[in-house]
Amino acid sequence: MKMRLLLGALSILALSVTPVFAEESLEERVKRLEEALQKAQERESRGVPVESSQPKQYPVPTGPMTDIRVGRQGEEKTSLGFGSTGSGKLIYAKPFLSAPKATIGGYADVMYNILSRQNLDNPSRNSFGQQRLVPFIYADITDRVKFAAEIEIERGGTNSPQGDGSIQVEFAQLDYLVDERINIRGGILLMPVGKFNLLHDSPLNDLVDRPMVSRLIIPSTWFEAGAGIYGTFYPTALSKIDYELYAVNGMTQTAGAITDLGIRSARGSVSRDRDDSKAIVGRLAFSPMLGIEIAGSGYHGQYKPSTATIGSGNIDIFAVDWTLQRGPFELIGEAAWTRISNNNATGVANNPIGPAGMFGYYVQGNYHFMPEILKRLAPSHFSDASTFTATVRWEQIDTDTDNRTVGGANRLGNRRELDRLTVGLNFRPVEDMVFKINWQYNTQNGGVGLTPAGDLGNASSPMDGDGFLFQAATYF
16 A cells, blocks of 8 residues: 555656656656556565665664665665764664674573582582573674674673672684685684583583583683684594694683692683783594594693792693494593692792692493383373483592692692592483483592682582482573
8 A cells, every 4th residue: 555655656746747848748658657556556466575766775774673774875885884974873784784694592501409518519508500591692704704602691690689600701703614624713712622611511411510520620611712723534434533723822820720629710811811821722533433532632831820939830731532322322421631830839828839730530321212102191292302311420530639739837738539420310302401310429538618608618618418409401
């Protein structure tokens, strides 16, 4: 109806301004306009959109911004830049409004624990917890330019009156695809040390708590600012080799950062390199056939202890990880060794000696199954996409393999060895969503505990609580 009124108005306007000396007669002009109107009505009746005579706008508005228009002829062809004119409308002059490229998703989890007392990952023995809400943003800028980012909101974030967690950009990387064998990446990068740091999403993992070696020896989630290359080779028809190699900002040794509590507090800054000393990190993975992968990874960097008079030191981490899958059975695991040189002062009282070596590992077995009787009895709840997984994981860490922090007037006296056995069963209605129930048994050798606030520290309360953990997690 609007189109008919518009064409009618244009017809009247054209007739009113037609000069008497026009080459076309009045009857011819009326006939031509009637034919155009009839053709437009036929296209409308067939559902064919009528092409507008208006120039294409920059940007083409979407959603509620349909009234944001370009008024001057030719301005729609001007790319966004300092050559653009305007004031209030400039906030809508974004290229992604005319050609959307980004995809937004993420994951979330919620848990509940019943423990005999607190442990390494659970500062409360009986508590609900909304651990993570993690939005992802992925974008195809061009066929060769890609962008990916993850924003992690933990435990309610930092701005909520009830939140005691954090909000941080976990990775934000820009890729330029040169060839499958070599591609360029820069930004805030997940460190490719071990495999768990790269695949740590709650819905992806079959147990509630993350492996201890990936929390303290490899300080997951671990990210640094840097740049480098990655790619894939295919030696044979069945095998492949994947690699990543980056230069990144170095770690930062603040007061008490590298102690028998691990090296999590020594992670560097994504905004600057405090000591102007870059680190090298990389991972090389070999898969001889589908279902088998063995990888080695490492990190080497210099750090300056907080007590500047003792000079600089080095941090070296070496890790191996493996994935073996055959039918419904899966065997995964990871082991890591850390060496810290010149760790003779941590900036705390009496210049106590910090650890020079750390070691940890985990071995996990999974068995996937789906009883056919459940699919027959309740097909709307148990489908071909559903599965159960029985899991068992054994893990150990030692955050002072040289016994440097045990005894003596200038020692921390808090060497820690932790062992953990976890048995779990989970159900996935679909692959991207999981309900988990775990039973956990912890043992501890060492005096380090948790502070009343739930942080790692030199408290008298031990961290070997046993009990049950429940979690629901999903991608969205």
